[in-house]
Amino acid sequence: MTPGLPTAMDRPHFIGIGGAGMSGIAKILAQRGAAVAGSDSRESATAEALRAQGATVHIGHAAGHLADEATCVVVSSAIRADNPELLRAAELDIPVVHRSDALAALMTGLRPIAVAGTHGKTTTTSMLAVSLSALGLAPSYAIGGDLDAPGSNAHHGEGEIFVAEADESDRSFHRYAPEVAIVLNAELDHHANYASMEEIFESFEIFAGKIVPGGTLVVSADQEGAVELTRRVRAASGVRVVTYGESADADVRITSVLPRGLSSEVTVEIDGDPLTFTVSVPGRHYAHNAVAALLAGTALGVPAGELAAALGKYTGVKRRLQLKGEAAGVQVIDSYAHHPTEMTADLEAIRGAAGDSRILVVFQPHLFSRTQELGKEMGQALALADSSVVLDIYPAREDPVPGVTSEIIIAAARAAGADVTAEHDKGAVAEVIAGMAKPGDLVLTMGAGDVTDLGPQILDRLAH
Structure with a gap:
């Protein structure tokens, strides 16, 4: 197709x-034959990967970058109204399309699986993309992270399945009409757009309501917010709901998750029959993500046994507990975790796989609004590490908020008994870690900002 x-x-x-x-x-548009162009604020490996696909990529934002013959301008919610290319589009009367509407259009005529939840979307979407590809089903996919190389976050496949990460942060996932939807969890986050859990529930209910007639909602039976969402959806709609988890109430019960070094052996009970398979990343939460992926695939008719075996082909995605390397007997691992629940899950997973090794964390908070609301919980999560270095807040799309700094996290971490150090100079981190780390230690760079750039610097400093 x-x-x-x-x-x-x-x-x-x-x-x-x-x-x-x-x-x-x-x-995906380039692979379908479109003449793709665009701009970004800085040069990157992703920009180079897009050029290799035939796209024209400008660095910096300027009105002149927008060609008169462009048929539409695609934007995300992060693009400000005064962007010169956006203003030029208005002058030329070129239609402006939100990213989510463009993605929804790409799914037309296919069988979409939309993966939603406050945490775990990228991993679960990646698991589906890898396993369905391994089975020869040639899915298309759009993921919020790279599988194995810059630009590997998306692919146009010849098959009928389209797997997409569905972003709830700006409610843009309301644009999709999936045949199968996954909700991994529902927690309060994205505080600039959601004022309460009630607003979160309402948003996820709308998303669930977009599932096509005869479709399926796969949802956690263990996470509190997901359980409440299930109650609401079952009461309000005729969509088929399949719950999974370790809860006795789960439709598909996870009966065991056994650590196997940096992997897990997972057993689930489907229709009364046990099914055991391997997940090649550590941690209970990744095992749960794999079961969600398994059930989404089976909802489209993929045999459970075949899909379970194929899930073993998944070896991770960039920035999701990704091993960056080892130097001087110290392993450096990168984590995208930036919400307290994610931080706790990744630290528990590493702790379970590390044995007696010390865990040193370099944490960069992401967004002033998130730090303001969840900074205390972030600090408590860091207490799971042996020592932590906390950087200044990565602002991303936000302007500073008076009184909101990394000190909120540091104070909470110290109150929880954590050994934590503030570091305002990101360029000094490699030297700081080199002074702390000993052979056998694990260093975890953690956060959704540019803290990921520090992994290679730390490894280089340790090696010399």
Whole structure:
């Protein structure tokens, strides 16, 4: 099956084309034959990967980057109203399309699986993409992270399945109409857009309500917010709901998760029969993600046994407990975790796999709003490490908030008994870690910002 290009997207221009979500859509459009162009604030491996696909990528934002013949301008919620290319689009009367609408258009005529939840979306979407590909089903996919190389976050496949990460942060996942939807969890996050858990529930209910007639919602039976969502959805709609987890109430019960070094052996009970398979990343939460992926695939008719075996082909995604290397007997691992629940899950997973090794964390808080609301919980999560270095807040799309600094996290961490150090100079971190680390230690760079750049620097300093 080879869908054509969506209407008016044969010459799209992407503002912020290097972003995780934007670059994936641009890549798929390029693979479908579109003349893709766009701009980004800085040069990157992703920009180079897009050029290799035939896209024109400008560095910096300027009105002149937008060609008169562009048929649409694609934006994300992060693009500000005063962006010069956006203003130029208005002058030229070129339609502006939100990223989520572009992704929804790419799914037209296919069988979409949309993966939602406050945490775990990228991993679960990746698991599905890898396992369905291993079975020869040639899915298309759009993921919020790279599988194995820059630009591997998306692919146009010849099969009928489209796997997409569904972002709840700005409610854009309401644009999708999946045949199968996954909700891994529902927690309060994205405080600039959601004021309460009630708003979170309402948003996820709308998402669940977009499932096509006869479709399936796969949802956790263990996480409190997901359980409440299940109650609401079952009461309000006729969608088929399948719950999974270790709870006795789960439709598909996870009966065991056994650590096997940096892997896990997972056993589930489906229709009364046990099924055991390997997940090649550590931690209970990754095992649960794999079971969600398994049930989403079976909802589309993929045999459970075949899909379980194929899930073993998944070896991770960039920034999700990704081993960056080893030097002087010290392993450096990168984690995208930036919400307290994610931080706790990754630290527990590493602790379970590390044995007696010390765990040293370099944590970069992400967003002022998130730090303001959840900084105390972030600090408590860091108490699971042996020592931590906390950087200044990575602002991303936000302006500073008076009184909101990393000190909120540091104070909470120390109150919880953690050994934590503040470091305002990111360039000094490699030297600081080199002075702390000993052979056998594990160093975890953690956060959703540019803390990921520190892994190679730490390894280089340790090696010398």
